[in-house]
Structures are given as C-alpha cells and as structure tokens.
Amino acid sequence: MPSPKETRRIYDAGSHLMPAIHQAQDWPYEVPHTLYEAYIWPTHDVGGQPYAPQIFEEKEDEEWENNVYITCEVLGFRGMWNAEERRRRYANDIGLTLYYGFPYNARWIWGAAKMLVDKNYVSLLELQGKIAEIRERLGVNSNRRGHAPSNINHGDTTKIHTGTGKSPSSPGKYIDYGPTPPWEPTGEVQPARFKVGDRVRVKDLPAIFYTRTQMYVRNMTGTIAALTYPDLVPADEAWDRYDAPQEQYYIVRFQQKDLWAEYPFENDTLQSEYPDMWLEAAD
Amino acid sequence: MADKHKDGDHHHSGDHGHDHAAAPMVDEISDFEILELAVRELAIEKGLFTAEDHRAFSEWNDARSPAAGSRMVARAWTDPAYKARVFDDPLNASKEVGVDWSEPSGFGTTSDYMHLTVLEDTPTLHHVIVCTLCSCYPRPILGHSPYWYRAPNYRRRIVRWPREVLAEFGLIVPPEVELRVEDSNAKSRFMVLPVRPEGTEGWTEDQLAEIVTRDTMIGIAMPKPGRTTDGPRPIHRASRPVHSGGRPTEAPK
Numbered sequence: 255m256p257s258p259k260e261t262r263r264i265y266d267a268g269s270h271l272m273p274a275i276h277q278a279q280d281w282p283y284e285v286p287h288t289l290y291e292a293y294i295w296p297t298h299d300v301g302g303q304p305y306a307p308q309i310f311e312e313k314e315d316e317e318w319e320n321n322v323y324i325t326c327e328v329l330g331f332r333g334m335w336n337a338e339e340r341r342r343r344y345a346n347d348i349g350l351t352l353y354y355g356f357p358y359n360a361r362w363i364w365g366a367a368k369m370l371v372d373k374n375y376v377s378l379l380e381l382q383g384k385i386a387e388i389r390e391r392l393g394v395n396s397n398r399r400g401h402a403p404s405n406i407n408h409g410d411t412t413k414i415h416t417g418t419g420k421s422p423s424s425p426g427k428y429i430d431y432g433p434t435p436p437w438e439p440t441g442e443v444q445p446a447r448f449k450v451g452d453r454v455r456v457k458d459l460p461a462i463f464y465t466r467t468q469m470y471v472r473n474m475t476g477t478i479a480a481l482t483y484p485d486l487v488p489a490d491e492a493w494d495r496y497d498a499p500q501e502q503y504y505i506v507r508f509q510q511k512d513l514w515a516e517y518p519f520e521n522d523t524l525q526s527e528y529p530d531m532w533l534e535a536a537d
Numbered sequence: 538m539a540d541k542h543k544d545g546d547h548h549h550s551g552d553h554g555h556d557h558a559a560a561p562m563v564d565e566i567s568d569f570e571i572l573e574l575a576v577r578e579l580a581i582e583k584g585l586f587t588a589e590d591h592r593a594f595s596e597w598n599d600a601r602s603p604a605a606g607s608r609m610v611a612r613a614w615t616d617p618a619y620k621a622r623v624f625d626d627p628l629n630a631s632k633e634v635g636v637d638w639s640e641p642s643g644f645g646t647t648s649d650y651m652h653l654t655v656l657e658d659t660p661t662l663h664h665v666i667v668c669t670l671c672s673c674y675p676r677p678i679l680g681h682s683p684y685w686y687r688a689p690n691y692r693r694r695i696v697r698w699p700r701e702v703l704a705e706f707g708l709i710v711p712p713e714v715e716l717r718v719e720d721s722n723a724k725s726r727f728m729v730l731p732v733r734p735e736g737t738e739g740w741t742e743d744q745l746a747e748i749v750t751r752d753t754m755i756g757i758a759m760p761k762p763g764r765t766t767d768g769p770r771p772i773h774r775a776s777r778p779v780h781s782g783g784r785p786t787e788a789p790k
Binding site: 304323337358430431438 | 569576577586593595646650670687689693701705706716725772
C-alpha cells in the first residue's frame with residue numbers, strides 16, 4: 255500500500271507528461287524571419303509567455319547557493335565584472351538548455367567561471383585543474399557528511415546587525431573599496447527628452463545578443479510616469495563601455511489592455527523602466 | 538532511491554555551527570558546489586579578491602531580512618512626516634530604519650544599486666512587483682527574494698495574468714481596484730507600501746510591523762490584524778542549508 259505522499263508523487267509525475275514531436279534542427283538551409291526572431295529572443299525575457307499554474311514553494315538556500323551569491327557579488331566589488339554583464343551575458347545568455355536545465359544560482363557560478371576564462375584572469379586549463387583538484391580533495395562520490403572542507407581560511411568572524419529594522423548602520427566596519435564603484439559611468443550625461451505625462455512608444459530594435467527591453471513592450475505606447483536617474487544604457491554597460499554617454503531613465507506606464515489584446519480589466523496598468531534611446535515620442 | 542528532501546527528515550534553526558548531525562546523507566557533492574569552490578579559490582589565489590572580502594560580504598548578507606521593510610511601512614503608517622520622506626528620499630528613509638544602501642562597499646552592492654522607489658497602495662490602486670528578466674529585488678531592505686519570485690513561472694504569468702496569479706496566492710483584487718504591475722527591469726528597486734488595514738487603530742509601530750510581512754511588500758498579500766506570517770506554502774528544505782549566522786531558515790514571517 256503506497257503512502258499518500260507516494261501516491262501524490264506518482265500523480266505529479268503523470269500530470270506533467272506532455273506529448274512532443276521531435277524534428278531534427280541540424281543546420282536548416284533557411285530560417286524564416288519569424289523563426290529567426292524566435293531563436294534570438296533572449297532566453298531570460300519570459301514575461302507574458304503562457305504557462306500552466308505551478309505550486310509556489312518556499313525553497314531554502316543550499317549552502318553552495320549562498321556561497322555562489324557572495325562570490326559573484328564580491329567579484330563585482332573588485333571590478334571583475336558588473337551586474338549587467340553577469341545577469342545577461344554570463345548567467346542568462348547560455349542557451350535554452352542550460353538556462354532551464356540548471357538551478358538558479360548554478361547559472362551565476364557558471365557565468366563567473368566563464369567570465370574568468372573569457373577575460374584571461376585564469377586559463378581554461380587552470381580552471382579544469384582546479385575542478386579536478388577539488389574533486390580529489392572532497393572525494394566526490396564517497397559517503398560524506400556536512401560541509402565541503404575548503405583550503406580557504408576564513409579567519410575569525412563577527413556578527414553585524416543592519417537588517418533588523420532597529421539597528422543603526424555601522425559605517426567603518428566594512429572594507430574600503432574606494433570612493434566609486436568599478437562600474438561608475440564616466441560619460442557625459444545627455445539631457446532628458448521627455449517629461450512626466452509625455453506619450454512614448456518603445457522602439458523595436460533587433461534583440462541580437464542582448465536586451466533589457468522586454469519583447470512584450472516593443473512597439474507599445476505608454477506614458478512617462480517618472481524620471482529616475484541618468485546612467486549608461488544596458489548595451490554599453492554589459493560590455494564595460496563606461497565612457498559611453500549616460501542617458502535619462504524613465505518609468506513608463508502602460509495600460510494592460512494595450513499590451514495584451516485579450517486583457518479584460520479596463521483600468522489595470524503595468525510599469526517598467528527604459529533609457530531615453532529606447533523611447534520615441536508617440537503621436 | 539533515497540528521497541533527500543522528504544519533509545521532516547531534519548530540522549534546523551539558528552546557530553548550530555557545523556554540528557548538523559540530523560542532516561540527510563548526501564550521495565554526491567553538487568557539481569555547482571565544486572564549481573563555486575573552484576572559482577573562489579582561483580580568484581583568491583590570483584588576488585582577484587580576498588577571503589576577507591568574501592567573509593565581510595557574507596556578514597552583510599546574513600543580516601538581510603524583510604524586518605527593515607516592515608519597520609519602514611509601520612512607521613509610514615504612524616508618522617506622516619516619515620511617510621513623506623519614504624517617497625521623497627527613500628534612501629534616507631531606509632537609514633532611519635537601519636538600512637544604509639551604500640553598505641557594505643561604500644557604493645552599495647553589485648546587484649542592488651541605490652535607486653529605491655516605494656509604491657503606495659491606496660483603496661483604489663494595488664501594486665505587485667516582479668522582474669521578468671531575472672530576479673531584481675530590493676535585497677538591502679527586504680532580504681533575499683523568495684525562490685518562486687525568481688522562478689520562470691511567476692515571471693512569465695504575473696505581467697499578463699496578474700489577477701489569476703494573485704488569486705493563486707489567495708489574494709482577490711476587486712475589479713474596481715486598479716492593479717498595477719511593476720516590472721523591475723533596470724536599476725530601480727521597488728517595494729510596496731500597503732494600505733493600513735482596518736482594525737489597527739491605536740496600534741503601536743511594533744504591533745503594526747508584525748503584520749507587514751514580506752509578501753505584503755511584494756504585493757501578493759494584504760496585511761490584516763492577526764496575519765503575522767506568509768503562506769501557508771510548501772517548504773522545500775535544503776539538503777545542506779546555509780550555516781552562516783542569521784539567515785532565516787524557515788519561511789519568513
């Protein structure tokens with residue numbers, strides 16, 4: 255007699271079965287334009303894609319996931335990469351298979367390793383050697399408990415309290431990384447072309463390699479709701495072009511029924527943020 | 538095959554260092570754990586960053602939680618002058634509840650930047666936040682995002698079927714209320730200032746902060762008297778959870 259939990263597991267497995275027709279995609283002679291656009295659609299830009307409901311779970315972090323987050327942030331403090339590079343080029347632009355096949359933080363560390371090799375901070379042979387050395391040290395596949403031992407000496411630790419909602423900040427207890435972030439833009443700030451209330455259309459530029467302008471807003475018209483800050487455009491920041499011009503960013507408000515033809519509620523809205531160059535005045 | 542995620546296999550809370558005897562056996566070390574160690578060790582050996590960098594950021598990270606956000610909302614509900622500062626100068630309003638967005642580097646974190654906008658709900662307007670492109674979230678003031686917030690399902694559906702998704706979380710937004718989705722796709726970070734519920738007249742800031750849970754500041758739930766936790770929602774326990782200090786090990790309140 256199976257336990258209720260086992261019955262549930264079998265039900266879950268069965269309820270996820272879907273038929274599929276496989277057609278080999280080995281270098282077709284031609285690719286129609288619509289399919290081309292679908293192929294280059296940046297993997298991580300998922301807003302509006304139809305999908306069945308799923309159980310929303312609270313997942314606890316694994317220790318390695320927490321360490322990945324910390325390692326990737328610290329690489330930023332020391333100027334190895336900025337978050338724009340990490341988010342899009344390294345952790346997201348990795349093809350559909352890895353994007354959906356890896357856990358969330360796995361894509362981060364995959365990207366960090368790729369970045370170190372791409373930028374010649376380490377050679378691929380060094381990375382391979384280090385992975386092999388760690389496997390050997392940890393005795394992968396053998397029974398083991400607890401944490402992965404590491405040869406990194408963390409030293410003494412102290413507790414700080416900044417997130418309790420009551421404690422004051424504790425300036426001076428942190429490491430000095432200099433007066434400006436490594437990703438500080440140096441280019442000239444361009445004047446803002448739009449003001450609150452202006453009607454604007456989001457351009458539909460080619461999505462080649464990288465974008466932070468979601469597919470679902472392209473060619474859509476909205477209203478400037480706020481001016482936020484001047485900064486690099488994402489396409490420049492993602493390739494470390496810190497001396498490129500800085501542009502005004504805007505919060506643009508759209509009517510949901512304009513974005514989605516089938517949307518049934520008249521007054522609902524959606525807001526998102528774009529730099530000047532992605533917007534044009536709408537009639 | 539052993540089910541290493543079976544509920545109730547183990548329980549962990551707070552500081553118990555490396556004494557984690559109740560944890561399930563792990564057959565194999567994750568390839569990603571090995572990759573993280575490889576990247577970290579190589580980076581330290583090459584002098585790209587120091588072990589101290591990693592440790593110091595880990596401490597900052599351990600101190601994140603939604604508590605500061607709860608405090609900010611509760612204070613805004615009770616102090617009109619503070620509420621005005623929340624909208625006019627949110628970084629200084631954050632400092633008043635203990636969060637300095639410039640920490641721990643002097644210029645903020647790599648991922649979070651220093652552009653907070655607080656979205657005010659009214660009886661006729663309700664906000665919900667998402668990042669359809671990745672997982673942008675106001676970590677300094679709300680802690681780490683819940684996993685479902687980062688996962689594709691929520692990101693796909695909330696911008697197009699927001700009322701349906703909110704209903705799945707148990708929140709029915711009346712049709713006459715404008716529902717506004719904030720898709721956090723650039724460097725601004727957002728949190729929701731919900732409407733102070735009826736039945737809280739005369740409450741202290743501490744009492745009010747209790748009902749301002751993480752989910753109410755994402756916008757997938759509404760605060761109300763007696764509701765001091767989010768969920769109930771299934772918990773997927775870690776095989777080898779975070780051991781460093783004060784990260785929440787249970788579903789956040």
